[in-house]
Amino acid sequence: xxxxxxxxxxxxxxxxxxxxxxxxxxxxxxxxxxxxxxxxxxxxxxxxxxxxxxxxxxxxxxxxxxxxxxxxxxxxxxxxxxxxxxxxxxxxxxxxxxxxxxxxxxxxxxxx
Numbered sequence: 319x320x321x322x323x324x325x326x327x328x329x330x331x332x333x334x335x336x337x338x339x340x341x342x343x344x345x346x347x348x349x350x351x352x353x354x355x356x357x358x359x360x361x362x363x364x365x366x367x368x369x370x371x372x373x374x375x376x377x378x379x380x381x382x383x384x385x386x387x388x389x390x391x392x393x394x395x396x397x398x399x400x401x402x403x404x405x406x407x408x409x410x411x412x413x414x415x416x417x418x419x420x421x422x423x424x425x426x427x428x429x430x
Contacts, residue, residue: 338377341399344387345370351392358383369394377402 341362344355352364352371359375375383380398387396 338402339374340377340380340402342373342375342380342384342387343370343397343399344373344393345395345397347392347394351390354390354392355387358387 349366359373362372364371
């Protein structure tokens with residue numbers, strides 16, 4: 319029993335760090351090869367009719383995965399999602415919307 323406890327104490331506990339991931343759209347020629355894409359990341363969605371798959375890959379390994387995907391014989395194109403590069407600060411857009419609403423109210427008041 320003591321041996322089991324010491325062995326459990328020696329085993330490393332993996333950290334629960336949040337790993338960044340990026341979406342990749344893979345356009346393929348045939349649906350029968352879609353299962354092979356799961357070797358490169360998490361397969362989120364695949365469309366049989368439109369012939370594309372959504373694949374989630376760790377951001378750290380993105381630079382090595384994209385060329386490997388392009389080398390596959392059934393892959394036509396690979397597009398990396400631009401969602402990580404979007405500006406998520408909407409405070410200026412919110413202020414512009416409020417200003418436009420105030421201007422429209424002022425125009426209505428002048429017309430009356």
